[in-house]
Every structure is written in structure tokens, then in C-alpha cells.
Amino acid sequence: MLRTLVAQLQQPNAAIQFKLAQVLPQRYTLFDIANGLSECQTLPERRVIEGVSFCLKQTDRIERRSVDAENAARLANYAAMLLERTPDGLPLCCPSSEDAAPVDDVLGVLLSLVVHHSLCLDDDILLAVAAYADGHEDWSAPTTASIAKDLLDHALGDGHRKTAFITSVVLERFIRPIFSRYSSSRLTSAGRQAYYRDDDHDQVTGSALSSGTDTKPWKSIQSHAVTVFAWTVEQSDEHIIATKWPLFVPVILCLIDDTDTAYKARGLAILQEFLERSTASMLRATGLGEIFEQSIFPSLMSLPTLTHEDESIQLLVPAYGAVIRLADVQFPDSSTGSQKNRFLTRLLREAIFAGYWHASDYAGIVEVLSRQVSSVVCRLGTFAIPHVKGLLSMLTTILSDPFIVARPEWLRIQRIQMRY
Helix, strand or coil: CHHHHHHHHCCCCHHHHHHHHHHCCCCECHHHHHHHHHHHCCCCHHHHHHHHHHHHHCHHHECCCCCHHHHHHHHHHHHHHHHCCCHHHCCCCCCCCCCCCCHHHHHHHHHHHHHHHCCCCCHHHHHHHHCCCCCCCCCCCHHHHHHHHHHHHHHHCCCHHHHHHHHHHHHHHHHHHHCCCCCCCCECCCCCECCCCCHHHHHHHHHHHCCCHHHCHHHCCCCCHHHHHHHHHHHCCHHHHHHHHHHHHHHHHHHHCCCCHHHHHHHHHHHHHHHHCCCHHHHHHHCHHHHHHHHHHHHHCCCCCCCCHHHHHHHHHHHHHHHHHHHHHHCCCHHHHHHHHHHHHHHHHHHHHHHHHHCCCCHHHHHHHHHHHHHHHHHHHHHHHHHHHHHHHHHHHHHCCCCHHHCHHHHHHHHHHHCC
């Protein structure tokens, strides 16, 4: 049955697609589909997985049998093999040949088995699926990421299995060994704030890690690890963050401390997601608030000419997003209002003002910093009055620029800022 269907799919005439249903019998089982795989070993994987997908979509023709779980597992293992074809579990990029199976079709088969046949996928398969959860990666796409996330949601649900998968499978078994060589003098062995820092230790560790990709497997043989970790942070709730934060923090700091702009920016973006799910009590009790502050502020001064303008913007956007979110989480109510005002005042003076006067000749940098003024001043409220002189000086300089008409978005930003 399956071989005949695949043979039809190989026909060049697109009209044959409308006749595929006639090739299939009126009734068949998962065993018939799985058993047909052995007859298709010499056929193109692209067409085989397309045929399996077509068979599974005809749900009204599939007869239920007591051995369905076993045959569904056989089909899932075949699909998972296509996801894990490269060495070391690296995710497949876009098909390198016409015969390779498209990732979307492979994920679609797994999704059909989970949704329509209640298949419980193995943890290793789910780990491979999570590698495609970011549509911006070279090996994924927005549609691929959407299917992968949908599959993970259906397979894991919102209960105990999802929590166990995130903590035990992803963080402890997969992520921790990959980042095990990284250590920071800012953290104790338990992951808490270290009150006696050893800067020499950070320099030695940093130079060792920058010596080659063999010490940074997330950049080479396990390049999908950061994608999987980002998905994990996104899917974690407040309880997981509060109880398992020592498994998250070293990885986040490792990425932020990386010398590669792309990884540093990714770490800052992940930190913002982490803070979205954190509480003020957890940040205070562990000292993580101060650690994150020390980690973010250097990125706020990654400015031209020491840093290329494009790379600077790539860092500034997630860095400001993270630091403002840190202020909101760490100082959530009126009882911590004075601390929040001091934090934001430092941000305004040492980052925004200093950054503007240092890089005022770079239009992209000025645009980023101008957007941050509104966020900070809005949070400071009347406590921003002492900084009016500096704000007016900055805004006046921008508005008096004869080339401002070439960037109308600046005018929109300034109008918003004037309201505050």
C-alpha cells in the first residue's frame, strides 16, 4: 500500500495529487503503514515521509487495533531517525538534496501520531523536536517552529511530565554537561551570589573558553543547545524558576559573558524571558538581582568605535530590555520605590546619557537610546525632574539635527517622549 502510494507521489504530473486517495484502500491500519516502510527503503525519503503523512491524515479510513501503540511507535522512530540523521544529534538544516525529507513533513507525522493516536513520544525524540522551536535558526523556519511548538505542547501537556522533562531531561541531562566547563566567581558552587569574587579566576576561565570551540560545544557539535535552552526558559513557569534556578543561571551568565556578539545578545534576550518568570523574593534571597545587574551593565556601554554600530545595536536592544525588566521585577511595589528610583537614575546617567554623548554621531545608536528614555522616565515619574536639564539637552540636540527628516521614526519617538 505505502510503496504504491509513494510511487504515485514520484510522478511528475501534479494532477496525480487528486487521485492519491484512490490508491489507498477504504480501510487500513497503522500496522499496514508501518509494515510498508520496509518496502520503501530504496525510495526517496522525501516521498516516503510524504506518503506516511498522507496516510495518517485519512483518519476516517484508519481502523483502530489493540497493537496500534506498537505500530505508532515504529512510525515515530522512523520519523525521529530523519530528525537525528547528523552526528551528535545535531538538527538537520534545510534538505541538502531532493531526496531528503523536509523537516515540516517529519514533524507533521509525529504530530499526527500524538494528536490522533495518543502516542507518548520518548524524551529523546522530544529533545530533537525542541531544537526546531526557534524559527530564526539556520536549520528551522517560522512554519517549522510553529509545528514543533504545537507538537511539544500536545506531547507534554501542562502537568507533571512537562515539569519533569524540563528539569530532568533538558536541564540536568542535556544542558548541564554541555555548559559544565563554565564557572564564574560571581557564583558559589550552589549557584548563589559569591561575596568574595576572584577576578583572576574569571580571566583564566574566559581565556580558556575562548581558546577554541572544543571548549564551547554549544558553538560546534551541540549548536542546537542554546535553542533548546531558550525554549525551556520560555516554557518554564514561576514555580520551576523558583525551585530550579541554579540550573538556569550558570547557562545564562555563560552566554552573556561570551565574546561573540550573537551569543551575548541571545543570552540577554533569554535573561529577559527568565526575569519575566522570576519574583522579587527569589532575586533578593539568592543575590541574583545584583549578579544580573553586574552582568548587564557592561553591554550597555558596548558602543562605537570599540564596537561596530550594527553589533552595538544588536546588544543594546536586548540589554535594555533585560535591565528595565530587572528593575520592574526586583522593585515591584512602593516599599522598594526608593531603590528602584536609584537603580533607574543610575541607568539614565551611566548608560543612556553617557551612551548618547559618546555615540551621538551614530544614528542607529541614538534611535535605540531615544526609545529607552521614554521607558525610564515613565517609571521615574516626578523623580525624573532632577534630570530635566540633561533630557532637554539630549532631545534638543537630536531635534536640531538637520538630517532628522531623513529618519521620521525619530520624530515619532520624540513626540512620545515630549508627553512625559
